[in-house]
Amino acid sequence: MLADVDFDRDELLWVNNALNEVLHGPDAIEEWEFHARMGGDPDQVQALLRRVNAEVGVLRRADPE
Numbered sequence: 001m002l003a004d005v006d007f008d009r010d011e012l013l014w015v016n017n018a019l020n021e022v023l024h025g026p027d028a029i030e031e032w033e034f035h036a037r038m039g040g041d042p043d044q045v046q047a048l049l050r051r052v053n054a055e056v057g058v059l060r061r062a063d064p065e
Contacts, residue, residue, distance in 0.1 A: 009059045016056050019049040 007015065022029050022038065023046060034042050 009056070009063065012052060012056050012059065016049065016052045019045060019052060023049060 021027070023042060029037050031042060034040075034045075038045055040048075
């Protein structure tokens with residue numbers, strides 16, 4: 001079953017930023033502990049980050065600030 005969650009632009013950006021930090025930030029989660037802390041492997045989370053980032057782009061184009 002898929003969940004349908006409705007995020008506003010700021011909320012989606014927060015999720016985008018959080019995923020980016022755990023993957024690429026200065027305190028990124030080490031690969032050896034990634035699955036235990038995130039519940040998925042880095043490639044799965046990277047794929048989710050790409051999807052979230054694409055949605056942020058869609059929202060920015062629809063309503064630029």
